[in-house]
Amino acid sequence: MRFAQVKGEQRACSLRRTRSKTHTPTDLEREPTLAHQPIATRAEIMRNMQFLNAIPLSLQTVLLLIASNVFMTFAWYGHLKNMATAPWYFAALASWGIALFEYLLQVPGNRIGFQQAGFSVAQLKIMQEVITLSVFVPFAMVYMNEPFKLDYVWAGLCMVGAVYFIFRAA
Numbered sequence: 298m299r300f301a302q303v304k305g306e307q308r309a310c311s312l313r314r315t316r317s318k319t320h321t322p323t324d325l326e327r328e329p330t331l332a333h334q335p336i337a338t339r340a341e342i343m344r345n346m347q348f349l350n351a352i353p354l355s356l357q358t359v360l361l362l363i364a365s366n367v368f369m370t371f372a373w374y375g376h377l378k379n380m381a382t383a384p385w386y387f388a389a390l391a392s393w394g395i396a397l398f399e400y401l402l403q404v405p406g407n408r409i410g411f412q413q414a415g416f417s418v419a420q421l422k423i424m425q426e427v428i429t430l431s432v433f434v435p436f437a438m439v440y441m442n443e444p445f446k447l448d449y450v451w452a453g454l455c456m457v458g459a460v461y462f463i464f465r466a467a
Contacts (some may be wrong), residue, residue: 354414361406362425366432368399378441423463427456 349357372395376388410416416424430452437443 354409355416358406358410358414358416358421359424359428361402361409362428363432365399365401365403365406366425366428368395368402370429370432370436372396372399374436374441417463419463423456423459427460430456 352360372392375395376383376392380388380391407421410421410424411418430449434445434449438445
Protein backbone atom coordinates (compact mmCIF):
# COMPACT_ATOMS: atom_id res chain seq x y z
CA MET A 298 0.00 0.00 0.00
CA ARG A 299 2.77 2.45 0.89
CA PHE A 300 4.58 1.73 -2.41
CA ALA A 301 1.43 2.58 -4.38
CA GLN A 302 0.95 5.72 -2.33
CA VAL A 303 4.58 6.85 -2.89
CA LYS A 304 4.30 6.02 -6.59
CA GLY A 305 1.09 8.11 -6.78
CA GLU A 306 2.82 11.02 -5.02
CA GLN A 307 5.73 10.80 -7.45
CA ARG A 308 3.26 10.81 -10.34
CA ALA A 309 1.53 13.89 -8.93
CA CYS A 310 4.88 15.66 -8.59
CA SER A 311 5.85 14.76 -12.15
CA LEU A 312 2.48 16.06 -13.39
CA ARG A 313 3.10 19.35 -11.62
CA ARG A 314 6.54 19.68 -13.22
CA THR A 315 5.35 18.93 -16.77
CA ARG A 316 2.38 21.32 -16.87
CA SER A 317 2.64 24.94 -17.85
CA LYS A 318 1.72 27.70 -15.42
CA THR A 319 -1.52 28.54 -17.28
CA HIS A 320 -3.26 25.16 -16.95
CA THR A 321 -6.13 24.26 -14.62
CA PRO A 322 -4.96 21.95 -11.82
CA THR A 323 -6.15 18.36 -11.93
CA ASP A 324 -7.44 16.47 -8.90
CA LEU A 325 -3.95 15.08 -8.34
CA GLU A 326 -2.42 18.54 -8.22
CA ARG A 327 -4.85 20.19 -5.82
CA GLU A 328 -3.63 20.68 -2.25
CA PRO A 329 -4.79 19.87 0.35
CA THR A 330 -6.92 16.82 -0.37
CA LEU A 331 -9.75 15.52 1.80
CA ALA A 332 -7.32 12.99 3.20
CA HIS A 333 -5.39 15.89 4.75
CA GLN A 334 -8.45 17.34 6.51
CA PRO A 335 -8.50 16.87 10.30
CA ILE A 336 -10.98 14.46 11.84
CA ALA A 337 -13.86 16.20 13.62
CA THR A 338 -13.28 16.70 17.31
CA ARG A 339 -15.74 15.55 19.93
CA ALA A 340 -16.77 19.17 20.52
CA GLU A 341 -17.57 19.65 16.82
CA ILE A 342 -19.62 16.48 16.78
CA MET A 343 -21.53 17.62 19.86
CA ARG A 344 -22.18 21.05 18.27
CA ASN A 345 -23.59 19.32 15.20
CA MET A 346 -25.94 17.31 17.43
CA GLN A 347 -27.39 20.38 19.18
CA PHE A 348 -30.75 19.71 17.55
CA LEU A 349 -31.22 16.88 20.08
CA ASN A 350 -31.27 19.45 22.87
CA ALA A 351 -34.37 20.99 21.31
CA ILE A 352 -36.30 17.73 21.77
CA PRO A 353 -37.78 17.38 25.28
CA LEU A 354 -36.22 14.56 27.31
CA SER A 355 -39.53 12.77 27.73
CA LEU A 356 -40.02 12.78 23.94
CA GLN A 357 -36.45 11.55 23.41
CA THR A 358 -37.25 8.68 25.77
CA VAL A 359 -40.47 7.75 23.96
CA LEU A 360 -38.91 7.99 20.48
CA LEU A 361 -35.92 5.83 21.45
CA LEU A 362 -38.22 3.25 23.05
CA ILE A 363 -40.48 3.15 19.98
CA ALA A 364 -37.50 2.65 17.67
CA SER A 365 -36.03 -0.03 19.94
CA ASN A 366 -39.38 -1.78 20.08
CA VAL A 367 -39.58 -2.00 16.30
CA PHE A 368 -36.25 -3.85 16.32
CA MET A 369 -37.37 -5.99 19.27
CA THR A 370 -40.58 -7.01 17.52
CA PHE A 371 -38.71 -8.04 14.38
CA ALA A 372 -36.09 -9.88 16.45
CA TRP A 373 -38.74 -11.79 18.38
CA TYR A 374 -41.26 -12.53 15.65
CA GLY A 375 -39.81 -11.67 12.23
CA HIS A 376 -38.08 -15.04 11.94
CA LEU A 377 -41.47 -16.77 12.06
CA LYS A 378 -42.14 -15.42 8.58
CA ASN A 379 -38.65 -15.01 7.08
CA MET A 380 -36.85 -18.04 8.48
CA ALA A 381 -39.67 -20.50 9.01
CA THR A 382 -37.76 -23.37 7.41
CA ALA A 383 -34.31 -22.48 8.75
CA PRO A 384 -32.90 -24.30 11.79
CA TRP A 385 -33.79 -22.56 15.05
CA TYR A 386 -30.15 -21.68 15.82
CA PHE A 387 -29.89 -19.66 12.58
CA ALA A 388 -33.06 -17.82 13.55
CA ALA A 389 -31.62 -17.24 17.03
CA LEU A 390 -28.40 -15.80 15.61
CA ALA A 391 -30.32 -13.53 13.25
CA SER A 392 -32.55 -12.42 16.12
CA TRP A 393 -29.53 -11.64 18.29
CA GLY A 394 -28.11 -9.53 15.49
CA ILE A 395 -31.34 -7.55 15.25
CA ALA A 396 -31.65 -7.32 19.04
CA LEU A 397 -28.26 -5.60 19.22
CA PHE A 398 -29.83 -2.57 17.54
CA GLU A 399 -32.77 -2.79 19.93
CA TYR A 400 -30.43 -2.52 22.90
CA LEU A 401 -28.44 0.30 21.30
CA LEU A 402 -31.66 2.34 21.37
CA GLN A 403 -33.40 0.92 24.44
CA VAL A 404 -30.56 1.42 26.92
CA PRO A 405 -30.07 5.13 26.15
CA GLY A 406 -33.85 5.59 26.07
CA ASN A 407 -34.26 4.15 29.55
CA ARG A 408 -31.25 6.06 30.87
CA ILE A 409 -32.50 9.38 29.52
CA GLY A 410 -35.97 8.62 30.87
CA PHE A 411 -34.79 7.61 34.34
CA GLN A 412 -31.78 9.86 34.92
CA GLN A 413 -32.80 13.03 33.08
CA ALA A 414 -36.55 13.03 32.35
CA GLY A 415 -37.47 11.87 35.85
CA PHE A 416 -39.50 8.76 35.02
CA SER A 417 -39.60 6.01 37.61
CA VAL A 418 -38.67 2.45 36.69
CA ALA A 419 -42.35 1.43 36.90
CA GLN A 420 -43.34 4.29 34.57
CA LEU A 421 -40.66 3.26 32.08
CA LYS A 422 -41.88 -0.34 32.22
CA ILE A 423 -45.53 0.54 31.62
CA MET A 424 -44.51 2.97 28.88
CA GLN A 425 -42.56 0.14 27.24
CA GLU A 426 -45.56 -2.20 27.45
CA VAL A 427 -47.87 0.37 25.85
CA ILE A 428 -45.31 0.95 23.11
CA THR A 429 -44.94 -2.82 22.67
CA LEU A 430 -48.65 -3.24 22.08
CA SER A 431 -48.74 -0.16 19.81
CA VAL A 432 -45.93 -1.58 17.68
CA PHE A 433 -47.03 -5.22 17.82
CA VAL A 434 -50.61 -4.79 16.58
CA PRO A 435 -49.62 -3.11 13.27
CA PHE A 436 -46.72 -5.56 12.91
CA ALA A 437 -49.04 -8.55 13.37
CA MET A 438 -51.64 -7.20 10.98
CA VAL A 439 -49.42 -5.71 8.25
CA TYR A 440 -46.24 -7.77 8.31
CA MET A 441 -47.52 -11.12 9.56
CA ASN A 442 -50.95 -10.84 7.86
CA GLU A 443 -52.84 -11.63 11.07
CA PRO A 444 -56.47 -10.52 11.21
CA PHE A 445 -57.51 -7.74 13.59
CA LYS A 446 -58.92 -9.11 16.82
CA LEU A 447 -61.18 -7.39 19.30
CA ASP A 448 -58.82 -8.74 21.97
CA TYR A 449 -56.29 -6.10 20.86
CA VAL A 450 -58.78 -3.44 21.93
CA TRP A 451 -59.37 -5.08 25.32
CA ALA A 452 -55.62 -5.42 25.87
CA GLY A 453 -55.21 -1.75 24.95
CA LEU A 454 -57.88 -0.76 27.47
CA CYS A 455 -56.10 -2.76 30.15
CA MET A 456 -52.92 -0.88 29.28
CA VAL A 457 -54.76 2.44 29.65
CA GLY A 458 -55.70 1.32 33.16
CA ALA A 459 -52.09 0.37 33.90
CA VAL A 460 -50.90 3.77 32.65
CA TYR A 461 -53.44 5.51 34.87
CA PHE A 462 -52.39 3.66 38.02
CA ILE A 463 -48.64 4.05 37.41
CA PHE A 464 -48.71 7.72 36.37
CA ARG A 465 -51.51 9.04 38.67
CA ALA A 466 -49.12 9.93 41.50
CA ALA A 467 -46.78 11.85 39.17
